Amino acid sequence: MADGFAGMTLxxxxxxxxxxxxxxxxKLMRDWYGGRGIVAKICYDEVPRDADPLGPDNVFIITSxxxxxxxxxxxxxxxxxxxxxxxxxxxxxxxGGHLGPALKFAGFDLVIFSGISPKxxxxxxxxxxxxxxxxxxxxxMGSLDCEHLLKQDLGEDFExxxxxxSGERGILFSCISHDFGRQAGRTGQGAVMGSKKIxxxxxxxxxxxKVHNLEGLYKHTYDIIQRTKEHPxxxxxxxxxxxxxxxxxxxxxxxxxxxxQTTWYEDVEKIDGESLITKCLVTHKACFGCWMxxxxxxxxxxxGKKTVFAEGPEYETGALCGPNLGMHDINHVVxxxxxxxxxxxxxxxxxxxxxxxxxxxxKGLITEKDLEGHTMKWGSIDDVEHFLDMVxxxxxxxxxFAGGTRxxxxxxxxxxxxxxxxxxxxxxxxxxxxxxxGMLLSYMTSDIGxxxxxxxxxxxxxxxxxxxxxxxxxxxxxxxxxxxxxxxxCSCRLFWGELDITPEEYAEAVNLITGWxxxxxQALKVSEKIWNLNRCHYLERNKANGRTFDYxxxxxxxxxxxxxxxxxxxxxxEQVETMLDDYYRxxxxxxxxxxxxxxxxxxxxxxAADNLEKAGFLGKPLEGGIPKVRGxxxxxxxx
Amino acid sequence: MVIYLKAGTQLREHLKPDVDxxxxxxxxxxxMTLKQILESIGVNPGFVAFAYTEGKIKNLEYIPTEGEKxxxxxxxxxx
Numbered sequence: 001m002a003d004g005f006a007g008m009t010l011x012x013x014x015x016x017x018x019x020x021x022x023x024x025x026x027k028l029m030r031d032w033y034g035g036r037g038i039v040a041k042i043c044y045d046e047v048p049r050d051a052d053p054l055g056p057d058n059v060f061i062i063t064s065x066x067x068x069x070x071x072x073x074x075x076x077x078x079x080x081x082x083x084x085x086x087x088x089x090x091x092x093x094x095x096g097g098h099l100g101p102a103l104k105f106a107g108f109d110l111v112i113f114s115g116i117s118p119k120x121x122x123x124x125x126x127x128x129x130x131x132x133x134x135x136x137x138x139x140x141m142g143s144l145d146c147e148h149l150l151k152q153d154l155g156e157d158f159e160x161x162x163x164x165x166s167g168e169r170g171i172l173f174s175c176i177s178h179d180f181g182r183q184a185g186r187t188g189q190g191a192v193m194g195s196k197k198i199x200x201x202x203x204x205x206x207x208x209x210k211v212h213n214l215e216g217l218y219k220h221t222y223d224i225i226q227r228t229k230e231h232p233x234x235x236x237x238x239x240x241x242x243x244x245x246x247x248x249x250x251x252x253x254x255x256x257x258x259x260x261q262t263t264w265y266e267d268v269e270k271i272d273g274e275s276l277i278t279k280c281l282v283t284h285k286a287c288f289g290c291w292m293x294x295x296x297x298x299x300x301x302x303x304g305k306k307t308v309f310a311e312g313p314e315y316e317t318g319a320l321c322g323p324n325l326g327m328h329d330i331n332h333v334v335x336x337x338x339x340x341x342x343x344x345x346x347x348x349x350x351x352x353x354x355x356x357x358x359x360x361x362x363k364g365l366i367t368e369k370d371l372e373g374h375t376m377k378w379g380s381i382d383d384v385e386h387f388l389d390m391v392x393x394x395x396x397x398x399x400x401f402a403g404g405t406r407x408x409x410x411x412x413x414x415x416x417x418x419x420x421x422x423x424x425x426x427x428x429x430x431x432x433x434x435x436x437x438g439m440l441l442s443y444m445t446s447d448i449g450x451x452x453x454x455x456x457x458x459x460x461x462x463x464x465x466x467x468x469x470x471x472x473x474x475x476x477x478x479x480x481x482x483x484x485x486x487x488x489x490c491s492c493r494l495f496w497g498e499l500d501i502t503p504e505e506y507a508e509a510v511n512l513i514t515g516w517x518x519x520x521x522q523a524l525k526v527s528e529k530i531w532n533l534n535r536c537h538y539l540e541r542n543k544a545n546g547r548t549f550d551y552x553x554x555x556x557x558x559x560x561x562x563x564x565x566x567x568x569x570x571x572x573x574e575q576v577e578t579m580l581d582d583y584y585r586x587x588x589x590x591x592x593x594x595x596x597x598x599x600x601x602x603x604x605x606x607x608a609a610d611n612l613e614k615a616g617f618l619g620k621p622l623e624g625g626i627p628k629v630r631g632x633x634x635x636x637x638x639x
Numbered sequence: 640m641v642i643y644l645k646a647g648t649q650l651r652e653h654l655k656p657d658v659d660x661x662x663x664x665x666x667x668x669x670x671m672t673l674k675q676i677l678e679s680i681g682v683n684p685g686f687v688a689f690a691y692t693e694g695k696i697k698n699l700e701y702i703p704t705e706g707e708k709x710x711x712x713x714x715x716x717x718x
Contacts, residue, residue, distance in 0.1 A: 232645040232661050232710040236691040244696060245715045248688035274696065315715065456716060459649075462685055497716030500647050 002210035004066050004513035005029060006104045010130060012123070014196050015056060015115030019130050024109045030516070033526050035065035036092050036487040038110060039081025040530045043090045044537045044608075046114075049615075053085035053188075054170055054195035060113040062103065062201065065490025069101030069209060069288070070217070072509045073224055073501060074492030076100060076287035078161075078178075084187040085195075086172045086349075086404055087424045087449045089538035091187030094487055096287035097179035099203060102159035106205025113196055120168075122200040124154070127207065135199035140165060142342035143177035150200055158202045164344025166392050167194030171402040173349035173427070177341060181285065181295065181311020185346035186426065187448050212515035220505070220512055225291075228499045234292070237498060238284065241294040242315035244273035249319060253566030254431045254439070254458055257323045258378055259355035260421045260555060263432040264564025265323035275330040276313070285311055292494060300334035302381065310338035313347070319430030320351025325358065326378030336384055343392045349404060352427030353391070354384060356405040356420055365414050370397045418554040424449035433552070434561055435569040436461040438472040441579045444550045445476065447534040453487075455479035460634055469575050473582035478631035481527040488527060528630060529603045532595050536608045539594060539617040546593025546617075550580055588626035594619035599626045640669050640705040642676070650713040653682055662708075673709070674699035688714040 001007065003026070011020040032041045039061050051057035060082045067075040078100030084091025103111070106125050117132070120139040124131045138146050143164035150160050160178065167174035167190035174190030175183040184190075211217055228234055236244070246268060249255045253263040269275070276298060285295030296314070301307050313321065313333055321327065321336045340350040354376075360366045361376035368375055372395075374386045390398030400411040405427055409420035421428045426449025433440030438457030443450035455476045464471065482503060486493035489510065495501040507520040539546055560570035584591060588599030596619035600609040612618040645661045646654045656663045667676050674684045677699070690697040691710040703709060 230661075231647050232691075233647045233712060235694075236689075236696070236710065236712050239694070240696065242715050244712075245688050247698070248714050252685055459686060459714060462683075493716075498648065500651075 002212050003515055004070060004209060004211045006107050006109045006207070006209060008107050009110040009112070010108055011112050011114070012132070013115045014113055014117040014121070014132070014198070017132055019132070021130070029109070032530065033066065033488045033523070034109070035063055035077075035079045035094070035490040036081070036484055037526060037530045038063050039079060039092045040090055040533050040537075042112060043081060043083055044533055047083050049540050051083065053083045053088065053192060056114070056116045058083050058192060058195070060189075060192050060196055060198070062111040063490070064100035064104045064109060065488060066510050066513055067506070068490035069104040070211065070509070070513050071289050072217075072221055072491065073228065073290065073495040074287070075289050075490070077487070077490040077492060078103065078184075079487060079490055080176055080184045080189040080193075082189060082192040083541070084189075084448065085170075085191050086188040086426050088541055089424065089447065090534045091189065091448055092487065093175070093184035093186045093189045094490065095176070095178055095182040095184040096290070096492055097159070097182040098288045099159045099161055099178050099201075100490055101288045102203040102205050104205065104209055105207050106203055107207050113198065116195065117197040120197045120199050122150070122202060123198060125201070125203045125205070127205055138199050139168065143344040144180055144342045146200060147177065147180060150202055154202055155204070158204045160200055160202045162200040162344070163190045163194050163198070164342055166344040167191055168199070169392065169394055169402075170195060171345060171391065171394075172404050172407070173346045173353065174344050175346040177344060181297065181341065182287070183341065183346070185348055186451055188346075190344050211513045213512045217509065217512040220509055224495075224501055224505065228291075228495065228501070231499045233498050237292050237294055240273055240277060241296045243276045243296065243313060243318050245315050246272040246318050246322065249315075249431065250323070251565065252458070252462070253435055253561065253564050253569070255323050256319055256355075256421075256428070256430055256432050258326050259324060259359040259419060260428065260432050261359070261559075262562050262564060263435065263566045267328050268323060270328050271318065271322040271330045271333050273318075276318070276334075279330055280334050282309065287492065290492065294494065298334045300331040300338065302331050302335055305335065308335055308338040310334055310341055312337045316430045317347040317351065320348050320355070324351050324355045324430070325384065327381075328379055329381075332381040335381060339385065339388055343388060345388075345392070348429060349427040350388075352421055353401050353405055353408070354387060356408060356416075357387060357401060359419055360412060360416055365412050365416055366397060372396060418558065420553055421555065422450055423552055424549050426450055429453075431456075431458060432561075434556060434571060435466050435566045437466070437469045437571055437575065437579065438476055440552060440556060440571060440576070441469070441472055441476050441583060442479070444552050444576070444580065445480070445583055447531060447538065450552070454483055456483070467569065469571075469579045469582070472579060473586045474632035475634045476583065477586055478633050480531060481524045481631050484530070485523055485527045488530065525603070529605060532600060532603055533605065533608060535595055536600070536612050539612060540615045543615070544617075546589065547580060547584075547591070550593055551576065585622070586627055587630055588622065590619035590622060592619065596620065596622055596626060598622070602626065641666055642703045642706070643708040644711055645708065646711040646713070648713055650686055650711055653686070654711070669705075670702060672699065673697070673701045673703060676703070686713055687711045
């Protein structure tokens, strides 16, 4: 069938070693588009509502999407998903590199793991040959070290994803690594992979993918390539990547600094993009089929410690492990990047957890005695090294932080919850939302906790007024539909965001590949459907009204920004409540944050309304009915 | 003197290019910083992350020279 799908799905029961190869369910793919959509539907259908995310009843899913491997710009992503141990809701995370295309070229659209292996294993997919192999040799190794060894053992042409000791030991913010520097970082997918005792996945494939209209796809992609070659943003992107936005973020008072205590870092020039490129850059790196090569491979040399290599830091790691930890040396930030990557920890949550620990130490809530005679001071690379060693080994209070900032704050108490900078258990991305209310609302309402990938509104906030919340909800909702669409298609969205490739052009590529005839509006509807399915799933699992979970930590409204360009700025609790009220109304949810039947049926999800009603959390009918269209594309009137 | 400013994405719409799809010709007194030039033509400097000219990054305190072609890079669309 020439529709862009590889054609086969793998179901692997790790408890009994059964491997089943099944034809890919085309209807499921049509209804939910693949990628994040498939993850959402399978988690909703197959994981019992009371299942332990680290137990045998959780699924662990790997999937490439329609655009991955299809030689469209940025078509490189692979999506991982399961019920997240960090948020206790549907969780997903993706990464670039080459694994998604390799999976497709091997003949598989989707791999679904169930159960738990009795011993450490790795999965080897070599075209049609699929094996569960003993991983005792590799268990305990760092992510990056393990990939090196597996490449030696299997061959350089295998694409490999690994977890580190962090995932093996169930640290809830564990990530999955690939290509020596790409990570599926968020929502603890590495912990789920580790709970199933999967150390690595190795894939080699050399089959063709049959698409519906090859000639049309070729012309479509060729035109895009020519335009992006001329685009003014291409060359700076190729040369500098995202690290160069550190200075902008600081100048505009959204830089998380010392655990989001403030939004401007006085030593930013010591750890910014210029420092990275001039002091640490080794080479540029690109994902499959991409010529932006935004990846920056770096070398860090630190006196008294080993010389290390890492991909990064990109903006998020640079911000959250730089100013957020009070670091003064770019080599130290690269070194922290390396430690987190090799341990197999999400560098974003890792930065948040370390910053939280530093503030707890500053306030005397944890002491040198708790830290085995060490301190946890701002800017100390030695303290970071020792602290991470405690966490990855779950030693002493390291075990408290292994669950992320929310669980650590529950253990520490004494008001620390106020500055555990997370929502729904997931730590914030590298932007402070106190002077960017749309960004704060984005964090509050993201289905996977405080992650900017779902919605990013800093420039909207700057254009529309940083101290007003008016109109922000509709824009956040639109962004929460368009941005995750790329995770559904398994494509990098940077060509859209940075190089003016329109969503309509992506939708056209999907149609050329599959033979479908979906407009971008239809695609956005699928994305909205996925969003609401995840919301329903979350409420059923967490057994409370949605509003319960949608608040940011109290620092967000209690602490005004103390210094820098944003001094004195901040939102009020009243504004937080107003933003939630606006958001729910625009979503077709009731005041408790619960989806209404009218909305779910409008999306063709009466089944979800029935289940939510049985669970006791179906939203009440909205006075005046649900909005006909949810979300509104931002039209900049000022920029 | 004359300089040429280039921008893509939403910044392009605000720059109002008049030379080609991305480029606007700007006549400006010598000695002005890029930030001052942007303000003089109604572009909010806050929406420019950095400038890029002759293969190098410049901040908005940079003073352009006659005939220079400068790309204005908007902030990354999040992460």
